[in-house]
Amino acid sequence: MNDISKVPMKVLVQQDKVQRMLENTLKGKTRQFTTSLINVVNSNQSLADVDQMSVIKSAMVAASLDLPIDQNLGFMWLVPYKGMATPQIGYKGYIQLALRTGQYKKLNTIVVHEGEMKYWNPLTEDFEYDPKGKESDEVIGYLGYLRMINGFEKTVYWTKQNIEDHRMKFSKMSGKAKPSGVWASNYDAMALKTVMRNLLSKWGIMSIEMQQAVVQDEKAPETDVRDVTPTETNSIDSLLAPEPKGEPINDSNEATVPTNAE
Template sequence: MATNDSLKNQLAENKQQRITDPSKLGLKALMNTPTMRKKFEEVLNENANSFMASVMTLVSNDSYLADSEPMSILSGALTAATLNLGLDKNLGYAYLVPFNSKNKQTGKWEKKAQFLLGYKGYIQLAQRSSQYKALNVIEVYEGELLSWNRLTEEFEFDPNGRKSDEVIGYVGYFELLNGFKKTVYWTKQEIEAHRIANSKDRDKTKKSGVWSSDYDAMARKTVLRNMLSKWGILSIEMQEATISDETVQKVQEDGSIISETEIEEDLPERKEAEVVISDADGEIQESLFDDKKPPIKNDDK
């Protein structure tokens, strides 16, 4: 039978849970709430603690991300955890990128973290399906394209015909183990039209974010995502990734994740750096941003 002291403690805990507003908690305190910790443990099992620690390190080393709403950071991190993709920028699988987001209810601008799936993340998820024999996407330079038949998808490519460093398009290709093949070619003009159509900036012609720092990386991702979502074999993981990519997420009380507000524009004061690409061994590394502000330590209790 419960003692008076234990009953008092239980009542105090219940009262504290009722008066605590999760939206007012800092990231560390929010991550250590029983509900959130349980959710990460359900997804990652024994790797939950190390993943959560890596998220705290990521945020403390990125002052822009540290200024973002904690719940949006946690939601994006949980999305990455669900997909079993690390958030280390050097890996290039997935990122948490801070953006300005307009709250549709209050009309105020808020800094929120957006989950962004990297080029390598799509490849990683495709490989896990064990259905792909070959998968690649590359830029096409002036002189390399001999012909392209949109109907039959016959693509004549001359790797030795390059005449300049001007990129004229992007080609994606995959072959499944069952023999099905698909080739997709996007001209530079088609990529640009897609970018502008999906831009949330006031000036839609303006290149921001990774489109500004590494246009080719985002163009390859665009072709790859479009090709796989239309003609590839999509596992449950890849379907979830495609839906979550480039959206702000919100964790509900039951631990489920839903899309929240739309991203309106990139942070105007953010300093963008070159995205580092290294594909000599088929590996691609992306570094989204180079923060100029000093790291902020998170001292949440």
């Protein structure tokens, strides 16, 4: 029995049942979503090698939160792990979701380098941060800050060791002593995400959308190939057959992915 999870993304997203599944969630945004999804998979071979339905369902987490899946933007990553794709929301994604509530006056998280943090009191949250005091590019920690429109404010500071302890304990996809995956390629971004997620979930106002994000973040999606079994006129065997020369899948409508990562 052939496995639809291995059908190329270009072909899989054209299936009637996949299209209906996408339309039920995305309504009029299906075409834009499938174009972005194909681009993401085409630009990352490791995503092309995992269960393709898990890629679609992970991307749909981003779509349900109205976050872009362009990996260069840093709002959402689709991370390969043990043959599946898993959604990982970036710190920019959490900031975006928080801003939509209209409850935050100020919200930010930054990288702290050696010499910049002069003083930090975890009880009173008094601190002295001086970016002009930077002594080297070595990262020693991460600061997060929020101020609500009602006047409530909160500052948190995580040392680099705090982040490492948290990563090794809670992030199953990051490796152990040595970071891997997104933690290896975007360590600071993932550390900032850890601080922002903790700050918002513990001290911020959690909208239904933000609660949904926290629950689904880094959670492997459930896939069921029976949901997308191809029709008789477009069988699995025909989908898995090599494309005939001179008749490539029409992808003339695919957009170019911008490269503007920060």
